[in-house]
Amino acid sequence: MTTKEFTLDELAEILRTGSGADDSAPLDVSTAHTEFTELGYDSLALLDLTSHVQRRYGVVIPDDAVEDMPTPAVAVRYINDRLAAARGTDVRAH
Amino acid sequence: MSAVHAAPRAVVAGVGVVAPTGVTADEHWQAVLAGKSGIDRISRFDPSGYPVRLAGEVSGYPIEERVPARLIAQTDRYTQLGLAAAADALADAGVDPARVPEYRMAVVTASSSGGCEFGQREMQSLHAKDPSWVGVYQSIAWFYAATTGQVSIRHGMRGPSGVLCAEQAGGLDALGQARRLIRDGLGLVVTGGTDASLSPYGFVAQLATGRLSTVEDPRRAYLPFDEQASGHLPGEGGAILVLRPEQDCPDHLGVVLGYAAGFDPPPGSDRPPAVRRTIELALRDAGVTPAEVDVVFADAAGIPAEDLAEARAIGEVFGPGAVPVTAPKTLTGRLYGGAAPLDVVTALLALREGTIPHTVGPTRLAHGCDIDLVLGQPRHRPMDTALVLARGYGGFTAALVVGRGTRGA
Numbered sequence: 149m150t151t152k153e154f155t156l157d158e159l160a161e162i163l164r165t166g167s168g169a170d171d172s173a174p175l176d177v178s179t180a181h182t183e184f185t186e187l188g189y190d191s192l193a194l195l196d197l198t199s200h201v202q203r204r205y206g207v208v209i210p211d212d213a214v215e216d217m218p219t220p221a222v223a224v225r226y227i228n229d230r231l232a233a234a235r236g237t238d239v240r241a242h
Numbered sequence: 243m244s245a246v247h248a249a250p251r252a253v254v255a256g257v258g259v260v261a262p263t264g265v266t267a268d269e270h271w272q273a274v275l276a277g278k279s280g281i282d283r284i285s286r287f288d289p290s291g292y293p294v295r296l297a298g299e300v301s302g303y304p305i306e307e308r309v310p311a312r313l314i315a316q317t318d319r320y321t322q323l324g325l326a327a328a329a330d331a332l333a334d335a336g337v338d339p340a341r342v343p344e345y346r347m348a349v350v351t352a353s354s355s356g357g358c359e360f361g362q363r364e365m366q367s368l369h370a371k372d373p374s375w376v377g378v379y380q381s382i383a384w385f386y387a388a389t390t391g392q393v394s395i396r397h398g399m400r401g402p403s404g405v406l407c408a409e410q411a412g413g414l415d416a417l418g419q420a421r422r423l424i425r426d427g428l429g430l431v432v433t434g435g436t437d438a439s440l441s442p443y444g445f446v447a448q449l450a451t452g453r454l455s456t457v458e459d460p461r462r463a464y465l466p467f468d469e470q471a472s473g474h475l476p477g478e479g480g481a482i483l484v485l486r487p488e489q490d491c492p493d494h495l496g497v498v499l500g501y502a503a504g505f506d507p508p509p510g511s512d513r514p515p516a517v518r519r520t521i522e523l524a525l526r527d528a529g530v531t532p533a534e535v536d537v538v539f540a541d542a543a544g545i546p547a548e549d550l551a552e553a554r555a556i557g558e559v560f561g562p563g564a565v566p567v568t569a570p571k572t573l574t575g576r577l578y579g580g581a582a583p584l585d586v587v588t589a590l591l592a593l594r595e596g597t598i599p600h601t602v603g604p605t606r607l608a609h610g611c612d613i614d615l616v617l618g619q620p621r622h623r624p625m626d627t628a629l630v631l632a633r634g635y636g637g638f639t640a641a642l643v644v645g646r647g648t649r650g651a
Contacts, residue, residue, distance in 0.1 A: 165315075166315065166377065166378075167312065167315050167316060167379075168310070168311040168312035168313070168314055168315030168316060169311055169312065170310050170311050170312055188312060192316075192378045192379065192381070192382070193378075195378045196377060196378040196379070199374060199378065202374065203374050203375070
């Protein structure tokens with residue numbers, strides 16, 4: 149289990165690779181608080197994002213969690229919370 | 243509108259072509275007139291292990307320049323080709339969909355294979371890794387209605403939309419349904435179809451029918467109505483057309499005059515195939531007599547029994563050799579859902595130009611195929627009306643009658 153923080157850059161890279169991106173709506177700090185729907189990413193794009201994160205980090209993210217991540221900034225925070233929780237579980241387990 | 247008014251006629255306001263013969267209507271038409279074939283060795287995958295290695299590909303066409311990256315990631319190639327052709331057709335029609343009420347516009351396309359290439363990629367992830375590697379867009383990209391849905395979303399068209407899956411006949415069924423919607427009062431329908439199943443997964447499904455030609459010479463592999471007919475070759479692409487009511491579009495490329503669909507009796511039945519009856523119903527629907535039809539664009543399966551059935555039906559309706567018949571699809575291979583819409587575009591250009599393109603390939607007609615197949619070079623004559631035929635594997639049959647448009651060359 150990694151102890152690295154999940155970053156906005158990483159989120160942008162996963163969305164770009166999985167769901168595509170265009171120049172009209174860049175994914176960076178300038179749009180971190182813009183709603184995903186405004187950036188052109190729908191619930192399928194967010195499901196693709198969480199499925200990548202689950203695979204990469206081995207954490208479990210329920211499907212309906214995408215409703216709790218309206219913006220890139222919130223999504224990054226949510227994913228980091230799950231990673232921290234998973235690390236906590238690991239610590240307790242050992 | 244009062245009930246005494248007749249239903250509006252559906253006219254073709256614009257077309258978009260993405261085919262092995264060209265990626266604009268004009269490029270396609272010039273290739274057809276020159277007899278320039280788009281058939282070549284398959285390059286989208288290594289075909290060396292397959293009994294058929296030839297196909298009509300849309301090559302040298304950077305799709306990423308025509309379709310936003312977002313949509314590339316989320317769609318199969320067949321939908322990408324459809325999106326590009328739809329954008330071209332709307333531009334050709336001179337319509338800005340943003341200025342038309344969204345429920346007055348609909349999308350009705352044909353698809354025979356759905357998103358094979360995309361589906362294969364995801365299946366490979368599933369089997370080589372595990373289900374978590376299957377991308378979420380598999381849920382929508384493989385689907386037969388994916389092109390209809392993506393075109394509808396992209397251009398904000400929310401009227402009654404759908405997809406027709408009837409193999410090669412589906413393209414005419416889509417146009418028939420689009421015409422019905424225009425007659426019912428819609429302002430604009432994007433219709434036609436594309437297919438692109440040139441991936442191993444899509445290809446083996448076609449091989450299983452036993453209808454593909456295994457002849458290795460690209461000039462001799464697909465010879466409809468010829469005594470050496472040995473099946474056909476597959477291709478990718480198609481055409482998208484924009485239909486509008488005539489009163490909104492006086493400057494048009496053609497009129498959809500009549501349409502009919504039929505279905506063949508089961509194998510072993512002593513009843514005749516549906517093609518003759520379907521032609522007769524389409525002519526009746528159009529209010530056109532056989533003598534008024536100037537040219538027939540044949541389905542041209544390239545399978546001796548199917549060629550004979552089609553040639554006989556044409557002979558029975560029009561009289562032996564009484565109407566010129568052509569099949570430019572030998573230059574593209576069979577495009578399945580995209581084939582008949584492309585034939586309709588070619589037919590409209592033929593009517594406009596007063597030129598029947600010739601059929602490249604066949605040289606000696608098979609015994610019993612007593613049709614006036616236009617061979618060797620295009621034939622010039624003023625024309626008003628064309629009949630387009632399409633027959634799909636499994637018994638699907640459709641016929642569409644189109645009339646010359648008002649738009650000049």
